[in-house]
Amino acid sequence: METERGEVRDGKGNGCYLVAEVVGEEREGEEEDLSRLIGDTAGYRLGKWKGSTRLLLLDERYADKLYDELPEAVKACLKGSVFELVRCKLTLYYSYWQMNEVLEALLPEHMIVPSSFETVGHIIHLNLRDEHLPYKNLIAKVVLDKNKPKIQTVVNKIDAINNDFRTMQLEVLAGNHSLVTRLVENGLHFHVDLASVYWSSKLSTERQRLLTCFTRSDVVCDVFAGVGPLAIFAAKKVKYVYANDLNPHAVDYLERNCVLNKLERKIEVFNMDGRRFIDAIFKSQSTRPITQVVMNLPKDAAEYLDAFKGIFRDVERSEGLTLPTIHVYGFSKAEDPEFDFHERIRIALSEVAFEVKMHKVRLVAPGKWMLCASFVLPERVALAKPISEL
Secondary structure (H helix, E strand, C coil): CECCCCCEECCCCCCEEEEEEECCCCCCCCCCCCCCCCCCHHHCECCECCCCCCCCCCCHHHCCCCHHHCCHHHHHHHCCCCCCCCCEEEEECHHHCCHHHHHHHHCCCCCCCCCCEEEECCEEEECCCHHHHHHHHHHHHHHHHCCCCCCCEEEEEEECCCCCCCCCEEEEEEECCCCEEEEEECCEEEEEECCCCCCCHHHHHHHHHHHCCCCCCCEEEECCCCCCHHHHHHHCCCCEEEEECCCHHHHHHHHHHHHHCCCHHHEEEECCCHHHHHHHHHHCCCCCCCCEEEECCCCCHHHHHHHHCCCCCCCCHHHCCCCCEEEEEEEECCCCHHHHHHHHHHHHHCCCCCCCEEEEEEEEECCEEEEEEEEECCHHHHCCCCHHHC
16 A cells, blocks of 8 residues: 555555655645655555556666756656656665565675575475574574565474484474475475475476376386375376385375375385385285386485395296386485496496486585486396305
8 A cells, every 4th residue: 555655565564665755845834745656546556556656766866967967768758748856765664675685684794695495385494504503593584574474484404314214303493383384296285294204395396307207007116205295296197106115204194195185096105114115015916017116215225226136036037027117316426426326326236237327306515416317127137146046
């Protein structure tokens, strides 16, 4: 709305954006009428003017200039109009400024303004540098203010992911303390609790890329499924999905999310160690022939590849083998990350002669890449005999 002083407030009453005041002496006996300085009250809609407007020239160099001394662009706007040059004082309030502009003004000079964060439902997840920590509450307050009402909680990661369940140590810096949230990714809904499960919205693009590798006839095995972002998307497309995770909290949310998206009939859920799950699912007589295996545990997934050695050694060749395509994720800080990860895969499988397609997912830290390697499980690996029988 607009006040009599030209004060413009946002449509939800969350405080004014700016106030424009004419500077100068009022004529004796006359009251200053500024009601149309910013625009017609009925015409102001989200910053787009309708009807009569006023032009604010935000350059103090022209404050005392005559018409002929104004910039040509301004004179072109005024040409053919009846106008009056008025000197104004413009006050811009907190609500007017963008988040990065406020932080730049409040933080010490030359400090890099934190601008990278992840949104998970109603939660913003920061990864503050050490230099930001003395100002963490101030930063969080500004981030929360500038992202309401969608965002209600701001957290910061205070420790690296170094446990078997891939959970992060998070500190709530602003807003409510609930880390249980619901989010939507590409039309599917997910419940997550960041205090007890892992979630990365930054991998949304990678999940969609991987889905393009699947067909409707595929049967997918997701070894480290978490709360199900890939498994549930895959179930929308493929014939069937076997999804597993070691974290019982993640499995609980995985089952909820299957029901939430009405896909519980196409996903079978397990709560097992990854190596034990691989062995059990491939050797089970009731398992459908698996054609795609996803191993998204970048820190350790390559170490689980040895579980595929001899996975089909008890299967008669006459029965035919369905050799799955494996998509395994990993990190590398090497100068040549693709070559480094490729070598680790070959060592894990004790096999050299097979083709690996390498994809750089994203740079997770300076000099540290997350990669995805895709390859068909070599038959010699699948049929390998135990060392004791060699």
